[in-house]
Amino acid sequence: MLLSNGRIFARFRRLPALALAAALSLSLVAPALANSADFVRRLWPQAEARGVSRSAFEAAFSGYSYIPKIMELTRKQPEFSQTVQQYLDKRVTAAQAKKGQAMRAEWNQTLTGSEQRWGVQPEIVLAIWGMETNFGGFMGGENTIHALATLTEGGYRPDYFRDELLTALRIVSDGHVSAGNMTGSWAGAMGHTQFMPSSFMRYAVDYNGDGRKDIWNSVQDALGSTANYLHSFGWRDGETWGYEVKLPSGFDFAAARQAGKAPLSQWQAMGIRRVSGRAFPRPGDVGRLYMPAGAGGPAFLLLPNFDVIKRYNNSDSYALAVGHLADRIIGGGDFATPWPAGDYALTKAQRAELQTLLGRAGFDAGAADGVLGPRTRAAVLAYQARAGLPADGHISGRLLDALKR
DSSP, X not given: OOOOHHHHHHHHTTSOHHHHHHHHHHHHHHHHHHHHHHHHHHHHHHHHHTTXXXXXXXHHTTTOOOOHHHHHHHHOOOOOOOOHHHHHXXXXXXXXHHHHHHHHHHTHHHHHHHHHHHOOOHHHXXXXXXXXXXXXXXXXXXXXXXXXXXXXXXXXXXXXHHHHHHHHHHHHHTTSSOTTTOEEOTXXXXXXTTBOHHHHHHHOOOTTOSSSOOTTTOHHHHHHHHHHHHHHTTOOTTOOSEEEEEOOTTOOHHXXXXXXXXXXXXXXXXXXXXXXXXXXXXXXXXXXXXXXXXXXSOEEEEOHHHHHXXXXXXXXXXXXXXXXXXXXXXXXXXXXXXXXXTOOOOOHHHHHHHHHHHHHTTOOOOOSSSOOOHHHHHHHHHXXXXXXXXXXXXXXXXXXXHHHO
């Protein structure tokens, strides 16, 4: 039975200092342990309803206790403050491309077979593998069941993580992996290509035919599962993710914004060309213009497969890194247009400062809250037009520096 604080101190006040510290530590841990046991008991009926066996359930929770460091990570996720260039420079390197080429040679039969079955190019699957775990170099060291249980018990997006936890238990119960070998990230992403349990249940495949879908120990299963995942979200067989392009002098950015997604032939009519000098192989393909560093940096026409990659991680930076690494694996080089020097991403405080400066300059950027909504973007475009800058709407450190000047 737990004691009140006063009774705890009355009971322990005569203990030596080290013994007192240890006793107090145990007294603080005890509620978490009790709650964890109660949490597991309450979870069993839900797991049973999902078809989880009692033996698998007990094995999965053997030695479980709430993991404080997992919950600490939910509170310490850093604010995203990298430019796209910085993001890519850390992830798409000559060494990573070379490793991808070696993996392509080693797993050629699997990759060729998966392309024939699902229509996804080997280099794309390899690039995702490289981005997610450095080709299996680090797949995460957390016990997936215990990590998901902690997130659920701790109340962090509990509905979502409870469902992932119950799904993970079913995967163990079905015999695809033992509870002890089901490891991954602190947030539950698992295996060579970091599937969440729900994605595993929907898209994992037994590529090697051994009766198990083992994305932890079977590279064949992991690569096949990734190809199946992309195929399921509409990967267009034989098409690429996009093209690096060059904009003409005096390009009409307002017309580009109005066009949104348009056939490549329409972009070509606006003066856009591939940096390679080659023609677009299918002018009827629909693409959107993407300028991750504004008018002064590389520009791309993104095709539908780019958005399929984003189903893996809903980030333009991530999808561009995957596409670029894939191109490097098959022998492509770096981008033809250099990134602008001296640019940097803005923190929330710097975004609020930018809004304040726009307001002082006579442009309605809305509240200085660091949230870049339509009013702020409209104010940026108006400022760029008045200042004689390319009206690309790009917001970054260089724009803030210009406003300060």
